[in-house]
Amino acid sequence: MVGSNKFDRRSVIKTMGATVGMLGLAGCSGGGNGDGEGSGGSSNSGSWTIGTSGEETATHASGVAFSSVINENSDQIQMSAQTTGGTTANNRLVDQGQIDIAQTTHNLLWRANRDEGPYSEPPVEKTLCQTFSYMTLDIFLVKRQGASSLEGVTRVEDLPEGTNISFGPRGTSAWDMANDGLGLVGIDNSQEYFNVSTMGLGDQATAMNEGRIDVCTCYTANQETLIGWIQQLDAQVDVDVLEWGISADQANSADVPVAVTDVPGDTWNQEISHDPYTALPLGYTTVIPSDISQELAYEYTEILMNNVEGVRSASAVLERFGPDFATEWLQPSGVPVHPGAEQYYKDNDMWNENLTTLEQFEG
Structure with missing residues (x-):
């Protein structure tokens, strides 16, 4: 697949300062639980909203399924699914902090991390990471x-x-x-x-x-x-x-x-x-911004990968979900894998060397 990493653009964003910050956060209502836990950082717990799409979509079904499994099995994360304007909008909503994580696609993440297409004005400030492909x-x-x-x-x-x-x-x-x-x-x-x-x-x-x-x-x-x-x-x-x-x-x-x-x-x-x-x-994946902690992203990935049948039983569209499918549709270049998901893959002999780490992406 096409793509190059965002090293030059990231350095430009850093020089733009508060002006771009104001543009990127216009209308932001805040994600998570309001005290920083929902947006990751160093916290070891979080209350997340996962953005999906319309109620009739397979994307929404996946978000509801993931939330149910996480809530039943995690001591660190509580999660709820929220309908949105769609997977294209989700990357912008994550960047603005209106939702914590979201369902999106490999090619939309590629665009978002390059400030192309619908993400050109204003540019996306956060580094958006992929986790696993699920359908x-x-x-x-x-x-x-x-x-x-x-x-x-x-x-x-x-x-x-x-x-x-x-x-x-x-x-x-x-x-x-x-x-x-x-x-x-x-x-x-x-x-x-x-x-x-x-x-x-x-x-x-x-x-x-x-x-x-x-x-x-x-x-x-x-x-x-x-x-x-x-x-x-x-x-x-x-x-x-x-x-x-x-x-x-x-x-x-x-x-x-x-x-x-x-x-x-x-x-x-x-x-x-x-x-x-x-x-x-x-290829659909959950986008998790890089400012969410490695520990929470690892927890998210591990619990879902350890509860394959619970996810699959929620919807026919998720019948391929699981370790064998997890890296099949991840974007190899231009989009980093979140360090938490990366570590899970390496711990379980699932890492694909063609994928891009956050360290490689940010240079």
Whole structure:
């Protein structure tokens, strides 16, 4: 995957002083329990809020599951899940101190630690660290079969200008990855090229059923499970998957972290033309800022890794969670692993030397 570390940018941030600090904390309500424990530091206990996404999302299900397992098994951490505007917003909320930790993706962390995309103004001040991967969401677009303007369209690159489309709510990782994919097939500015409707992910099935949109973003979890609202779409609307047409070589040479994967057509109850079809997977991780103590991050990682069945039983999207999957989707460059998670991996012979430590990242 692409990426370089943030050494130069970090030194620039330090010289900007109080002005950037004020920008980065505008509207901050404070995370944790208000006395510094929630934001880590040297404390050996914490009351954390974990930011997720909308209630209908797999990301929220994972945050609720993690909170339940932590609360049942930890003497050091108490945790509650909070819905947010999405995984894109979560990194900013962690930086502002409005939440303590959050669910996000490997490529959004890469952007946040480089002050790119939605994190360019104001820049992110905290160093945001990854911990473990716990699922993928595999992004693709589907079309409504009854849309006359899309008759014969089988590939994303062939979508006509002005197509009625939804990427879901702005601020979700699915939005960003869908637009990364569009850029790779030559559609650089989707907001100008398409007629874009912004709506909740769970609203897309109804909107497509009513003919208000003809294309929408969908995803599987771990290349095998349709999320609940997409199951609703499957039951209500005749759709077909649009093939991305992006090769592994194209993905590997992209200037942002992108990968491709195959998803079997039988994930749908209805017949899909492409079997398998291509999706763009996002690796999900819990982001913990570097100012949370190594001890607490170690505790968080260890308890969840020691209670795999308790996590998996909470949601079908978490069925791959556990030590065998923990480092599979971590970003190798441009994003450090939190020292607490790093130490856990090294203690349990799970460390991958391709990963970046906080010490290497900060130089």
